[in-house]
Structure formats: C-alpha cells, structure tokens
Amino acid sequence: MTTAPQPTTAVSNPPVQPMDLNLLPSDVIRASATYDLPEPSRQLEKVAKLIDISKCIGCKACQSACVEWNDTHPEVGENVGSYENPHDLTAEMFTLMRFEEWVNPDTSDLEWLIRKDGCMHCEDPGCLKACPAPGAIVQYSNGIVDFVHENCIGCGYCVTGCPFDIPRISKVDHKSYKCTLCSDRVAVGQGPACAKACPTQAIVFGTKADMIEHAHTRIEDLNARGYDNAGIYDPAGVGGTHVIYVLPHAEKPSIYSGLPDDPRISPLVEGWKGVTKTAGMAVMGIAAAGALLAGFFTRGSRVDDHDEQEAERLVEDDLGGPDKGTGAG
Amino acid sequence: MVKYSERGDHIESTEPVTVSRYRGITRINHWVTAASLIVLALSGLAFFTPALYFLTALFGGGQVTRWLHPIVGVILFFSFLLLFLQMWRLNLPRPEDKTWVANIGELIKDNEEKLPELGKYNAGQKFVFWAMTVLILVLIVSGIMIWEQFFPDLVTIPTRRVAMLVHSLAAVGIILVFIVHVFAAFWTRGTIRAMTRGSVTGGWAWKHHRKWLREVAGRRTQGPAE
Numbered sequence: 001m002t003t004a005p006q007p008t009t010a011v012s013n014p015p016v017q018p019m020d021l022n023l024l025p026s027d028v029i030r031a032s033a034t035y036d037l038p039e040p041s042r043q044l045e046k047v048a049k050l051i052d053i054s055k056c057i058g059c060k061a062c063q064s065a066c067v068e069w070n071d072t073h074p075e076v077g078e079n080v081g082s083y084e085n086p087h088d089l090t091a092e093m094f095t096l097m098r099f100e101e102w103v104n105p106d107t108s109d110l111e112w113l114i115r116k117d118g119c120m121h122c123e124d125p126g127c128l129k130a131c132p133a134p135g136a137i138v139q140y141s142n143g144i145v146d147f148v149h150e151n152c153i154g155c156g157y158c159v160t161g162c163p164f165d166i167p168r169i170s171k172v173d174h175k176s177y178k179c180t181l182c183s184d185r186v187a188v189g190q191g192p193a194c195a196k197a198c199p200t201q202a203i204v205f206g207t208k209a210d211m212i213e214h215a216h217t218r219i220e221d222l223n224a225r226g227y228d229n230a231g232i233y234d235p236a237g238v239g240g241t242h243v244i245y246v247l248p249h250a251e252k253p254s255i256y257s258g259l260p261d262d263p264r265i266s267p268l269v270e271g272w273k274g275v276t277k278t279a280g281m282a283v284m285g286i287a288a289a290g291a292l293l294a295g296f297f298t299r300g301s302r303v304d305d306h307d308e309q310e311a312e313r314l315v316e317d318d319l320g321g322p323d324k325g326t327g328a329g
Numbered sequence: 330m331v332k333y334s335e336r337g338d339h340i341e342s343t344e345p346v347t348v349s350r351y352r353g354i355t356r357i358n359h360w361v362t363a364a365s366l367i368v369l370a371l372s373g374l375a376f377f378t379p380a381l382y383f384l385t386a387l388f389g390g391g392q393v394t395r396w397l398h399p400i401v402g403v404i405l406f407f408s409f410l411l412l413f414l415q416m417w418r419l420n421l422p423r424p425e426d427k428t429w430v431a432n433i434g435e436l437i438k439d440n441e442e443k444l445p446e447l448g449k450y451n452a453g454q455k456f457v458f459w460a461m462t463v464l465i466l467v468l469i470v471s472g473i474m475i476w477e478q479f480f481p482d483l484v485t486i487p488t489r490r491v492a493m494l495v496h497s498l499a500a501v502g503i504i505l506v507f508i509v510h511v512f513a514a515f516w517t518r519g520t521i522r523a524m525t526r527g528s529v530t531g532g533w534a535w536k537h538h539r540k541w542l543r544e545v546a547g548r549r550t551q552g553p554a555e
Binding site for chain 1: 396490497512531
C-alpha cells in the first residue's frame with residue numbers, strides 16, 4: 001500500500017485506492033502532561049484552514065458536513081430569533097456559524113457578520129498546557145491540535161486553558177470535544193469536511209504558507225473594494241493559529257461575535273501550571289522529607305515519671321485526699 | 330466553670346491518672362475527616378502534576394478519580410464542619426498564646442516548664458485548627474466553581490481560571506498544614522492515643538495542657554464525673 005500524501009487542498013476528490021495513514025503517533029510534537037515525548041523523526045508541512053469571512057454566505061454547509069463526517073448528533077434546537085443554531089458549540093457540534101448584526105459607525109450601514117467558530121488550532125495551545133491527563137491532548141508537527149478521547153478524564157481543565165472558549169465536555173461520556181481539523185481525513189490526504197463542503201470556498205485548506213499567500217490576495221481584493229482595514233487573523237499571542245481568518249475589519253476582531261482581540265494563554269493559567277506547580281511540589285516535598293527526618297532523628301517531646309507523679313498529686317489534691325480507687329470512668 | 334476544657338472531658342482513672350480528651354463520636358468524626366483529606370490529597374496531587382498522575386490508579390483510573398475527588402471534598406466539608414462546631418470555642422486565642430509563641434524555642438528544647446500553662450489547645454494546635462478552617466472554606470468554594478460535572482456554567486471562564494489557581498494554592502497550603510499536624514502529633518509523644526483510645530496520660534496533660542488538667546480535675550470535686 002502506498003502512503004497517503006500530505007493534503008494541500010480540500011477541493012480535490014479523494015483517491016479511491018486504500019492508503020496507509022500519514023499522520024502518525026510519531027508525528028506528535030507535544031502531548032499533555034507528558035515529559036518524555038520521543039523526538040519526531042520528521043517535520044510535516046504546517047497546514048492551515050483559512051476562513052474568509054467576506055465570502056461566507058452563512059449557509060451552514062460546513063456545520064452539516066462537520067456533523068456528517070464526525071457522526072455527531074446535535075439536539076434539535078429551537079429558534080430564538082437568530083440564525084445561530086445550535087446556540088453555542090456543544091460536545092456534538094464542533095463548529096458553529098455565529099451571526100452578528102453590526103452597524104458600521106463610519107457608514108451607518110448594517111453589516112451582517114457571519115463567523116464560523118471552532119477550534120483555532122493554536123501553535124501554543126492553552127488546552128494542552130492546562131490538561132492534567134497524559135496524552136489526552138496532542139499537537140502534531142503539521143499544527144493540528146487533537147483530543148485523544150481514551151485518555152480524557154473530563155475534568156474541564158482544557159476549558160479553563162483555552163483562550164477561545166472552544167472545548168465542550170460531553171454529559172454522556174464525560175470527555176472533551178472540539179474540532180479535530182479532520183485529523184482523520186488529513187491522515188489520508190484529504191482536507192477538512194467543512195472546507196470540502198463550502199460552496200463559496202470561503203473555507204479553504206492547505207499548507208499554512210499557501211493559505212497566508214491566498215489571504216493576501218483576498219486582502220488586496222477587499223482593500224480595492226473599500227475595506228481598508230481588511231487583514232489576516234493569525235494571532236501572535238498564541239504563537240499563530242492553524243485556523244486563520246480573513247477579516248474585512250481586522251482592526252477590531254471582537255465585532256465578529258466576540259473573537260478575542262489579542263488572545264493569549266491567561267497568566268493565571270500560566271501561573272497555575274508553572275510556578276505554582278514547581279514551587280508547590282518543592283515546598284511540599286521539602287516539608288514532607290523534613291518532617292520524616294525530624295520524626296526519625298529527633299527525640300521528640302516525652303512525658304516522664306515526674307510528670308505523671310505531678311499529675312497524680314494534682315488530681316489527688318483536688319479530691320481533697322487519696323483517691324478511693326473508683327478506677328475508670 | 331468551663332473555660333479550658335469541654336464539659337465531657339473527665340478523669341478516667343487516678344492510679345495512674347488518665348484523662349478523657351475526645352469522646353467516641355469526635356474521634357470517628359476526626360478520622361472520617363482525616364481519611365477524606367488523605368483521599369483528596371492523593372487524588373488532587375494526581376491532577377496537580379503529571380509526575381503523580383499514576384496515583385489515579387489507586388482509585389480506578391483518571392475518570393473515576395475526576396468523579397471522586399469533588400464528592401469526597403463535600404464529605405470532608407461537612408465532616409470538618411461537625412468537628413468545627415465541637416472545637417471552635419476552645420480554639421479561640423487567649424493571652425497566654427502570645428507568650429507561648431514568643432518562647433517557642435523552649436518547646437523545641439523540651440523546656441516546657443518555662444512556657445505558660447495552657448488550656449486544651451496550644452497556639453500551634455489553634456493555628457492548625459484555624460488554618461484548616463480557612464483553607465477548607467477556600468477549597469470548597471473554589472472547588473465548586475471548577476466542578477465541571479455538576480457546575481459547568483456556575484462561573485465565567487475568567488473566574489474559573491482564578492478559582493483554579495486559588496484551589497491549587499490552597500491545596501498546597503492544606504497539605505503543608507496536614508504535614509505540620511501529623512508531625513506535631515507524632516513528635517509530642519503520647520498525643521496520638523487521644524484520637525485512638527480517646528484518653529491521654531495524666532503526665533501528658535500535666536506537661537502540655539496543665540490548665541486543662543486542673544479544670545478537669547477540679548470538676549471531680551463536685552462528685553465523680555460519670
């Protein structure tokens with residue numbers, strides 16, 4: 001069998017012959033709560049998914065493709081006056097079109113901002129940093145951040161660590177779920193299902209270099225149409241991401257349904273996983289060892305016969321004479 | 330007058346003198362709390378650092394440990410609450426505590442004669458009591474904020490980050506207090522039987538808690554305790 005190629009697009013149709021996987025455990029460059037990860041033998045080409053908000057028509061083909069490929073079963077929701085459905089990401093819905101009606105203060109035009117929300121596949125993933133379960137969250141050398149569910153314990157630390165509010169813990173199996181960037185498709189040379197399904201190619205997939213280049217052509221086009229602040233959203237605070245946006249108003253990402261302006265792993269999370277852990281272990285270790293040593297090698301405070309006699313005298317005095325020997329009470 | 334002792338504390342026997350310090354129900358209460366704290370420390374440490382993740386095997390794996398830890402936390406909270414209600418009064422600070430702390434070196438040198446006479450608890454025991462009280466409160470409150478299974482949306486994610494950090498710092502704190510507590514109980518020979526058999530020797534009481542002994546012995550003049 002031949003090995004699957006590294007995918008460089010989501011558009012091409014898949015080869016029909018069976019192929020060996022090309023995204024292997026040996027391609028993992030980081031794993032949660034793991035110290036002794038073997039050095040990977042090769043470096044995969046960095047991949048990225050580009051979401052061009054200016055081309056999105058809000059059709060939700062990506063959501064449908066995601067549900068179909070991942071075989072998830074989101075609950076049937078109800079309409080609360082927005083096209084957003086379901087109303088949030090869930091353990092059964094890894095991507096979500098978020099709809100925002102925004103009045104541009106410069107033009108007074110109503111702009112319908114539609115952003116496909118989901119895991120950003122951070123180069124520096126907060127979920128992975130926060131996770132206490134060895135190997136439950138991994139990062140491959142192509143940039144994909146994936147949850148390994150057999151190792152997941154459902155503690156929710158990834159929720160605490162993520163700067164984008166993405167992971168959701170299943171109420172059914174108590175494991176955490178999010179977009180995999182279709183790692184199982186990428187492994188066999190395919191692009192993600194959402195990109196494959198997108199009718200306007202607002203979602204495209206390929207090497208990160210190609211995607212950046214493509215984004216620049218899109219930004220030129222948007223600039224020519226009067227979107228002077230059009231730009232790429234590839235936030236440096238998390239080391240860049242492997243899902244990137246073209247934003248018509250890149251100077252204020254937060255208008256797009258709360259996309260963080262400057263995402264980074266919270267200093268609280270860094271402090272918890274950094275100095276608290278290191279210093280805490282040291283202090284507890286020293287205290288425990290010190291207590292053991294002092295316990296074994298010092299004499300301790302002992303009561304002697306004199307103390308016992310004094311006690312007897314005290315008790316007898318209080319009784320106003322020798323005890324008649326009533327014994328235990 | 331009950332100032333330095335609990336009403337139930339009494340002289341059990343006189344030759345040799347033994348003094349009842351904790352009744353059975355208090356001892357059971359103490360050991361339930363202790364067992365909970367040990368389970369919590371072991372399961373919590375497993376999540377604290379990957380180096381100790383193997384401890385989850387004691388409880389049947391990561392998922393079970395994640396489920397068990399907060400439940401035992403609730404048990405500990407209520408168990409400690411009962412202990413608190415029984416013990417808080419005699420753990421209030423008293424003037425002699427200050428002198429005792431100022432001359433703590435004499436305790437280490439085993440010159441307890443030079444320290445003031447004490448009631449049922451010394452300042453070190455009081456510190457352990459109040460530190461446990463405060464830390465358990467902090468741990469239960471921050472713990473519920475990060476209890477994913479039952480309270481996933483109780484607080485916002487930024488608040489949850491604060492709770493996470495506070496919970497882990499308080500956990501380190503309570504483990505240190507636990508070490509102090511166990512060490513002191515062991516180092517001061519004759520103490521542990523107070524929580525196993527419920528009584529201490531007269532000599533122990535005379536040496537470490539003489540005001541307590543005086544009060545308990547004095548009470549006997551009104552007739553046998555029981």
